[in-house]
Amino acid sequence: MEPETPLLWVLRDSIGLTGTKYGCGIAQCGACTVQIDGAAVRSCVTPASQAIGTRITTIEGLSTDGSHPVQLAWTEFDVPQCGYCMSGQIMTAAALLHKQPNPSDADIDTQITNACRCGTYHRVRQAIHRAAGMHS
Amino acid sequence: MTNKPHDQQDTPKTEGMTEMDRREFLTTTAVVGGAMVLGFWLPPRSAQAQTGVAAEPWYRESLVPEINAWITIAPDDTVTIRVGQSEMGTGVFTSNPMMVAEELQCDWSKVRAEYASANRNVREKAPEWTLKVPGEGLSDPAGGGAPVMLGNANGVYRRMSTNSSGSVREGRYYLQLAGAEARERLLLAAATLWGVPASDLVAKDSVITHAATGRRTTYGAMAARAAQIQLPDPSKITIKSPDQWTLMGTEQKNRDVPLKVTGQAVYSVDVRLPGMLYAAAKACPVWGGDVRSYDFNAIKDRPGVHSAVRFGGPRTRESAVGGGSRTSGGHVSGGVAVVADTWWRAKTALDAMPIEWDDGPNATLSSADMRQAHFAAVEDPSAKERIVIDEGNVDAAMGRAATVVEATYTLPYVGHAPMEPGSAIAIVTADRVELWTGSQHANSALTAAAREAGIAPEQVFVHQMFLGGGYGIDNGNTRANQQAVAVAKTLNGRPVMLMWSREEDWGFGLRPRPMGLGVLKAGLDADGWPIAIEVRTTGDYSGDQATRGLTASPYFVPNYRFESRPRRFHVPFVQRRATGSSINCFYVESFIDELAHTAGKDPYLYRRELIARNPAPPKPGVGGFNQRDNWLKALDMVAEMSGWGRPLPEGWARGIAIDDRRRTTRPHTTVCAQVHTVSVSRRGQLRLHRVDVALDEGFSFVNPLSVRKQVEGQIAWGYDDAMYQEVTIRDGHAVEVNFDTYPISRMNEYPREVNIAFFKTNKWLYGTGEEAIPQVAPAISSAVFQITGKRIRSLPLRHHDLSWG
Numbered sequence: 001m002e003p004e005t006p007l008l009w010v011l012r013d014s015i016g017l018t019g020t021k022y023g024c025g026i027a028q029c030g031a032c033t034v035q036i037d038g039a040a041v042r043s044c045v046t047p048a049s050q051a052i053g054t055r056i057t058t059i060e061g062l063s064t065d066g067s068h069p070v071q072l073a074w075t076e077f078d079v080p081q082c083g084y085c086m087s088g089q090i091m092t093a094a095a096l097l098h099k100q101p102n103p104s105d106a107d108i109d110t111q112i113t114n115a116c117r118c119g120t121y122h123r124v125r126q127a128i129h130r131a132a133g134m135h136s
Numbered sequence: 137m138t139n140k141p142h143d144q145q146d147t148p149k150t151e152g153m154t155e156m157d158r159r160e161f162l163t164t165t166a167v168v169g170g171a172m173v174l175g176f177w178l179p180p181r182s183a184q185a186q187t188g189v190a191a192e193p194w195y196r197e198s199l200v201p202e203i204n205a206w207i208t209i210a211p212d213d214t215v216t217i218r219v220g221q222s223e224m225g226t227g228v229f230t231s232n233p234m235m236v237a238e239e240l241q242c243d244w245s246k247v248r249a250e251y252a253s254a255n256r257n258v259r260e261k262a263p264e265w266t267l268k269v270p271g272e273g274l275s276d277p278a279g280g281g282a283p284v285m286l287g288n289a290n291g292v293y294r295r296m297s298t299n300s301s302g303s304v305r306e307g308r309y310y311l312q313l314a315g316a317e318a319r320e321r322l323l324l325a326a327a328t329l330w331g332v333p334a335s336d337l338v339a340k341d342s343v344i345t346h347a348a349t350g351r352r353t354t355y356g357a358m359a360a361r362a363a364q365i366q367l368p369d370p371s372k373i374t375i376k377s378p379d380q381w382t383l384m385g386t387e388q389k390n391r392d393v394p395l396k397v398t399g400q401a402v403y404s405v406d407v408r409l410p411g412m413l414y415a416a417a418k419a420c421p422v423w424g425g426d427v428r429s430y431d432f433n434a435i436k437d438r439p440g441v442h443s444a445v446r447f448g449g450p451r452t453r454e455s456a457v458g459g460g461s462r463t464s465g466g467h468v469s470g471g472v473a474v475v476a477d478t479w480w481r482a483k484t485a486l487d488a489m490p491i492e493w494d495d496g497p498n499a500t501l502s503s504a505d506m507r508q509a510h511f512a513a514v515e516d517p518s519a520k521e522r523i524v525i526d527e528g529n530v531d532a533a534m535g536r537a538a539t540v541v542e543a544t545y546t547l548p549y550v551g552h553a554p555m556e557p558g559s560a561i562a563i564v565t566a567d568r569v570e571l572w573t574g575s576q577h578a579n580s581a582l583t584a585a586a587r588e589a590g591i592a593p594e595q596v597f598v599h600q601m602f603l604g605g606g607y608g609i610d611n612g613n614t615r616a617n618q619q620a621v622a623v624a625k626t627l628n629g630r631p632v633m634l635m636w637s638r639e640e641d642w643g644f645g646l647r648p649r650p651m652g653l654g655v656l657k658a659g660l661d662a663d664g665w666p667i668a669i670e671v672r673t674t675g676d677y678s679g680d681q682a683t684r685g686l687t688a689s690p691y692f693v694p695n696y697r698f699e700s701r702p703r704r705f706h707v708p709f710v711q712r713r714a715t716g717s718s719i720n721c722f723y724v725e726s727f728i729d730e731l732a733h734t735a736g737k738d739p740y741l742y743r744r745e746l747i748a749r750n751p752a753p754p755k756p757g758v759g760g761f762n763q764r765d766n767w768l769k770a771l772d773m774v775a776e777m778s779g780w781g782r783p784l785p786e787g788w789a790r791g792i793a794i795d796d797r798r799r800t801t802r803p804h805t806t807v808c809a810q811v812h813t814v815s816v817s818r819r820g821q822l823r824l825h826r827v828d829v830a831l832d833e834g835f836s837f838v839n840p841l842s843v844r845k846q847v848e849g850q851i852a853w854g855y856d857d858a859m860y861q862e863v864t865i866r867d868g869h870a871v872e873v874n875f876d877t878y879p880i881s882r883m884n885e886y887p888r889e890v891n892i893a894f895f896k897t898n899k900w901l902y903g904t905g906e907e908a909i910p911q912v913a914p915a916i917s918s919a920v921f922q923i924t925g926k927r928i929r930s931l932p933l934r935h936h937d938l939s940w941g
Contacts, residue, residue, distance in 0.1 A: 001478070002439070009480035013414070018406035019399020021604070023555045024638045028875035031555060059399030066398045074397040078389045078841060081225030081849055083396030084555040084604030090397060109884035115875060117555050117605050118225045119852025121886035123845070 003049035008032045010048045011058060019059035019087045023115065030114030033088035034058050040095035059087035062094060070094045073131035081118035089114045093128050102132050188248040189229055189392045191400040192407075194572070194599035195253040201363040203321060205256065205292045206236060206314040209359035213342040215242045218252035220307065222298040222576050224606035225849070226905050227390045227842035234838055235308055238376060238384045239315030242355060243342040249391060251600040254578035257291035258593045262310070265371040269309050274803050274899050277835045278377040280309025281900035284802050296578040299608060299711060301797075301903020304838050305804065312375035318362070320373065325361035326353055378836040387841035392602065404559045404574040404601045405635055412561070413442055415623045415634040416483040417616065419471030419644045422495040422868035423706050426470035431490040440477035441485050447471055447622035468708050469644060473623050479635055498706040499868040503651075506705055506865065507546065510653040513674040513703035525687050528695030533668035537659025541734050544655050545723050546930040547675075548862040549648035551870075552712055553878060556604020558616035558645050559635035562624035564589050569596040569624075570631075573617050574603035576610050581617050588621040607853075608711040609647055616645075643873040648863055649712035650676030654723035658693075664735020665746070668695040671723065676709045678702035681716035684799040688760040690767060691728055692749035707865065713853060714909035717797045721910030722931070725793040729918045730927065739918060740775045740792050744768065763796050763805050766897050770794060770809035770830045777891055778811035778828035788815045788825075791918030793911035796832070797902055804902035807832040810911040813887075814919035820938035822859070824916065826889040827851050829908055833894040834901035840894065847892050847908045854912025856881050859933045 001014060006025075011017045011034070020043060023031030027042040034043045035057040062068045066075070070093050080086045089112070096103055096111045103111065108128055116124070195218065198208040208216045217236045221228040229249045237244050267290060271279010283306045289295045295306050319339055326344045327334035330351060338345050342355040355362075367373075378385060395401035420426055432444040448467025474489060476482035513519065534540060561572040562585070569589045575581040578598050586593040609615065620634035636645055652675035659668040671686055682700045689696050712718070732742035750764040771794055775781075780790060791812045796805035813826040829847055837843045860879040864871045872878035917928035924940035 001480075005478075005480050009478060012406075013478040013480065016408055017399075018402070018408070021403075021555070022405065022557065022638075024875045026638075026874060026876060029555065029880075063398075066394055071397045075389070075393055078393055078845065080390070080393050080396040081227075081845060082555070082603060082605045083225065083392065083401055084403060086396050087399045105888070112883045115555065115880045115882060116852075117553060117607075117880055119849035119886070120845070121852060121883045122848045122890055124883065125886075 004047045006044050007046045007048045007051050008043040017058050017060050031085050031088040033091045035095050040092045069131040069134040073127040077123045077127045079123040079127050085116045191395050192402045195251050201359040203318040203362050207318045209355050211356040213246050213356040215247045217249050219249050220252045220293040220296045221303045224603035228303050229392050230390045231839040234384050235311035236315035239312045240319050241339045252293040254582040254598040257293040260292040262290050262292050266310050266313050298576045301905040305903050316373045321362040321365050322358050325358045325365050384838050385836045388839050401602045403604050407561045407572045409631040412631040413475050414479040414482045415473040415475045415632050416486045417473040417619050420469035420493045421644050422499050423468050423708050425496040426494045427472050428492040428494040430472050435485045435489045438485050440481040442475040445473045445623045445626050447619050501868045502866050503864045510674050513701050514672050519701040523700040525698040530668045530670050530695045530697040533695040534659040538662045539660045542657045547652040549651045550861045551646050551648050551863050552607040552609040554605030557636045557641040560617040560620035561633045562620040563631045564624040565629045572599045574601040576606045585621045588618045607713040639873040643870050646870045647708050647710035650709045652719040656727045666693045669693045670697045672699045674701045674703045676704045677716050680799045680801050684716040685720040687800050690761045691746035714906040717910040721795040722913050725914030766807045770807045773830035774809040774811050774828050789919040789922035791915035793915040795910045797907050806902040806907040808907050810915050812915040816923045816938050818941045824887045827887050829892045831894050832897050834899050843904045850908040854909045858913035858916045862932050
């Protein structure tokens with residue numbers, strides 16, 4: 001494919017990993033969030049060429065069976081409604097917890113900027129605190 | 137490869153994260169023109185989580201016995217329950233099966249859900265005995281409630297729409313009947329086998345026991361027999377009332393959640409079929425317009441580009457100013473799609489392709505023009521459509537009032553803004569259509585696809601997916617389905633996925649809630665109580681949506697006049713979460729707040745007094761305000777919960793609002809009262825700190841956990857309407873088409889404290905998917921006024937300077 005093809009479309013259309021979603025194409029919503037070398041990255045504006053030689057983790061790779069603490073916490077709090085934003089939310093949350101194992105509410109405010117049209121923020125916040133608690 | 141690569145061995149385990157390593161991979165990406173190769177490790181297709189929902193949730197023909205159209209049972213007691221509503225986050229994939237399983241008395245842990253088949257709904261009819269709603273209607277806890285939308289929906293899956301907060305209201309009785317009938321046939325099968333009366337048997341958790349002899353068997357063992365047995369008189373079947381429920385009424389986690397936290401849930405945009413092509417589409421952004429010309433030659437040599445397909449044209453409909461443009465089958469606008477081997481290639485080629493539009497007669501309209509037309513319409517004595525409620529003598533009462541209060545409120549167009557863009561996958565052959573879509577209306581998707589393809593509905597198969605948000609977006613519309621079918625018709629049976637870009641989805645794809653204008657006037661007596669209220673409104677809505685909440689004042693007033701004059705444009709408005717209530721409640725609750733302030737009285741106590749003054753007992757029946765006692769209950773509960781009256785710091789205030797979403801032609805209500813605790817800094821920075829909600833649960837909810845989630849989400853929705861959202865029209869088309877100009881609030885603005893309490897009332901509810909939205913904007917606006925002295929009469933708040941002091 002063309003090297004400027006956004007990583008999001010390589011993942012979805014060329015590789016067939018459809019867990020990462022398209023929401024805006026302009027890095028505004030976070031639905032496309034993957035991890036590149038452990039950092040949360042919006043793949044809709046990341047040219048695939050920039051990803052060569054990096055370690056890319058998508059939602060499918062976060063765990064083999066939904067057992068990542070963030071996924072467990074999300075299930076415990078029954079977080080998703082329509083679920084479309086959730087891959088991006090979870091990848092962002094997992095990246096945050098990797099950097100800051102015990103984030104404050106203020107940390108969550110500034111680091112979890114993903115859009116959720118169903119308005120699940122209440123439970124996302126609780127689940128992140130819970131996932132942080134699972135490590136300690 | 138058998139050895140772990142060097143660096144992977146040294147890498148510390150990172151919380152179960154699976155790393156992709158370039159050197160342990162299958163290269164799956166072809167090199168194109170030497171551009172690049174990306175190596176990926178493909179994780180094995182995760183084993184289907186034990187969730188009871190397939191990642192691809194559409195209907196499958198069953199390999200195990202089907203007891204009735206709703207239920208199949210496998211030898212291991214796995215029960216598959218078909219769901220006629222669409223899962224877009226309201227939890228129907230859990231609550232609908234709960235209603236069946238309650239009666240079926242099967243092992244709930246072994247229930248799986250899948251979508252019902254819209255095609256079967258065309259071909260098969262529901263059994264005659266299921267068409268009658270048991271019981272005595274709205275106030276009968278033992279009955280089936282009062283469905284009002286079933287009409288002639290007599291296909292085997294009855295109602296396959298998900299809107300109007302109606303999944304439980306409309307479907308509960310026939311889902312309970314389906315479960316009960318299956319249970320009775322399973323019991324009869326065992327009874328027949330054992331030669332004992334069925335009444336001597338007990339069914340629980342998929343096990344049938346005969347107490348006298350200790351014999352037992354399972355649903356799985358009896359399924360094939362039960363599938364063959366018919367009950368002598370199924371009309372004798374009764375359904376359980378809430379005091380008998382063991383599963384309904386309990387908190388159940390949504391069964392699709394495990395799929396949604398692992399990226400496995402398949403939405404329409406995720407379907408991948410062998411040989412599938414991709415299409416990106418643009419339709420004339422001025423609704424009702426068409427393509428004049430396009431130059432495919434300019435892009436045809438780009439890599440992967442296959443073809444361009446025109447759809448919906450030539451001009452499919454009249455679109456005169458004022459005629460409105462609600463679709464009833466034809467394409468809203470003509471347009472063109474580019475087909476390619478990936479969506480990105482299709483989209484970028486489409487963006488590069490020169491297109492000339494024929495915008496039609498609405499190409500100069502702007503929001504300002506529409507607003508002006510509204511001001512004229514609300515006064516227009518000659519308006520053809522006009523609803524008038526005229527009680528007492530408003531003019532005389534106004535004349536003798538001690539004080540007159542007047543206020544004019546305006547509301548903008550607002551969009552649904554779902555996160556998943558419109559898309560559909562279609563295969564069209566000479567005699568068959570297959571459509572994969574996430575639609576709120578599987579029936580309508582089927583008939584629209586049939587019409588577009590020119591193929592009989594019996595030969596159209598709709599495969600429903602999870603929806604990445606609905607909120608009413610495809611009421612009366614079929615999103616990108618029509619376009620997908622139009623493109624598929626050119627591809628000789630090859631599948632195509634047509635997907636809109638975000639800009640197309642929120643631009644052409646906009647189906648907004650109408651803009652509105654409300655002109656309100658009240659005459660108050662010397663003590664500040666209203667003796668006359670006049671409400672005049674205009675907007676795109678007519679009928680029930682225009683009048684809901686306004687045909688009778690919930691606040692007692694002896695002289696009341698309400699006039700509603702629809703005024704439409706070419707904008708294809710449609711229902712959007714909370715529909716007409718989201719407009720009318722803003723007028724009513726804002727205005728009553730103004731009256732309370734004028735009277736020098738507390739906003740909660742002022743409302744309370746006026747509600748209490750309504751005559752008792754409340755009149756039954758549709759439309760009128762007949763929920764006096766339930767409103768008082770809700771108001772008192774939320775005032776107490778929120779600590780109403782307790783001191784707050786400077787710059788903080790509490791706003792209160794209440795609504796019940798009643799409508800003129802239906803008897804149902806869901807009463808909901810809210811208090812919003814808000815602060816505004818002197819510089820005008822607003823912060824919503826806390827929301828308290830008192831919500832009517834009627835006789836009972838089906839799944840209280842799902843309701844709780846819905847209310848939490850509706851607070852964010854209402855907040856966005858209050859604070860940010862507005863679609864302006866310029867040159868006939870929508871301006872705000874992506875997140876940068878049409879904001880959705882994020883985590884940092886969501887209130888840190890949300891308290892939700894339920895209270896029972898003696899009736900079946902309207903529903904809970906929309907009922908906590910209308911109160912948000914007026915409650916926040918009330919608090920803003922109390923802090924800043926600035927009265928908010930138009931939304932969104934971001935246009936207002938909230939600085940004070």
